[in-house]
Amino acid sequence: xxxxxxxxxxxxxxxxxxxxxxxxxxxxxxxxxxxxxxxxxxxxxxxxxxxxxxxxxxxxxxxxxxxxxxxxxxxxxxxxxxxxxxxxxxxxxxxxxxxxxxxxxxxxxxxxxx
Amino acid sequence: xxxxxxxxxxxxxxxxxxxxxxxxxxxxxxxxxxxxxxxxxxxxxxxxxxxxxxxxxxxxxxxxxxxxxxxxxxxxxxxxxxxxxxxxxxxxxxxxxxxxxxxxxxxxxx
Numbered sequence: 001x002x003x004x005x006x007x008x009x010x011x012x013x014x015x016x017x018x019x020x021x022x023x024x025x026x027x028x029x030x031x032x033x034x035x036x037x038x039x040x041x042x043x044x045x046x047x048x049x050x051x052x053x054x055x056x057x058x059x060x061x062x063x064x065x066x067x068x069x070x071x072x073x074x075x076x077x078x079x080x081x082x083x084x085x086x087x088x089x090x091x092x093x094x095x096x097x098x099x100x101x102x103x104x105x106x107x108x109x110x111x112x113x114x
Numbered sequence: 115x116x117x118x119x120x121x122x123x124x125x126x127x128x129x130x131x132x133x134x135x136x137x138x139x140x141x142x143x144x145x146x147x148x149x150x151x152x153x154x155x156x157x158x159x160x161x162x163x164x165x166x167x168x169x170x171x172x173x174x175x176x177x178x179x180x181x182x183x184x185x186x187x188x189x190x191x192x193x194x195x196x197x198x199x200x201x202x203x204x205x206x207x208x209x210x211x212x213x214x215x216x217x218x219x220x221x222x223x224x
Contacts, residue, residue, distance in 0.1 A: 002157060033211060042216035043158070043201065056211050090157050097210055100146040100165065105157030 003027065006091050006106035014114055018079040021109045023091030025072055029104070031055070031097025032074040034066055037108070038087040049074060050097040078111070086113045116141045116206050118215035126221045127192055135187040135200055135218045143207030147185050149178050150201040152217070158201055161187075192222045 003026035013019055025032050034046040036059075045058035049068035060066075063081075068074045078085060088110050092103040119138045127133055139147065146165050150158035162171045164180040171178050175196065177188045187200055199219045203212040 002159070004157070035214075043203075043214040045211040045213065048211055056209050058211060092157070099210070100163055100205060101210075102148065102160040102163060103158075103212060104160070107155070107157050 002104040002106060004091060004093050004104050004106035006089075006109050008109060009107065010110045010112075012112045012114065013081060015081055015083060017081050017113075018077065019081065019111065021076040021078070021089055021091075021111075023074045023076070023093075023106060025074070025091075025093030026104055029093035029095055030072065031094045031101075032068055032072070033092040033094075033097075033103060034060075034074070034076050035090045035092065035105075036087050037090060043090070046076070048097060055097055081113045083113050086111055116204060116208075116213045118202055118204055118213055120200075120202050120215035120218050122218060123216070124219045124221070126223065127189075129193055129222055129224050130191050132188070132190045132192070134189070135220070137185040137187070137202030137215055138183060139185070139202075139204050140183075141204050141206045141213075145205040145207055147180055148203040148205070148212060149185070149187055150203065150214075152199045152201055161200075189220070192220075194222050194224055196220065197222045 005024040031050045046060040048056040092105045094101040149161040152158045162178040199217040201217045203214040
């Protein structure tokens, strides 16, 4: 158990809908990362937060947004969903989000858009 | 743009048959190279971090090495429980996020 909690584990929804994925980092970790994993693209970095502030942005679509709350949990919001958004979404956390820190990953949320 | 390429995509070994997985990278200044293991339905689990060319790290049957252009994950006398997808990732001087390769899916048969 990595200590990172993601909910829900599975989510099935329809095209055009909006969903929210939730992540609680390990106790003491201040930085949260979101990744998307699909069979053809592998693990793609979406966005990183540190202590409530956005620190880095990757290949995140404009339809997607995220935030980190004062209690350090994070939410990833996906809107106007398309079939191609179906993927496994992982949250990871690290102590300070700095150099050479290892990331601890949650078990992921499997999103299916029908 | 940073690139991480892993080969082979899939590898099937007999128990006890040693082999190596490759991770080639191009990055604008390497902060660190990471190896992770991912089991089906689970998140990646940290194995090693390598910082500079020539560095080696070992853990049980796994040994990771690093050169200026690639890293190898050597698996000695593997067991069926070593079956998993092995992911390589780099952290560049340009940022803090890890850039992952697509992984090598390893199957070790008894």
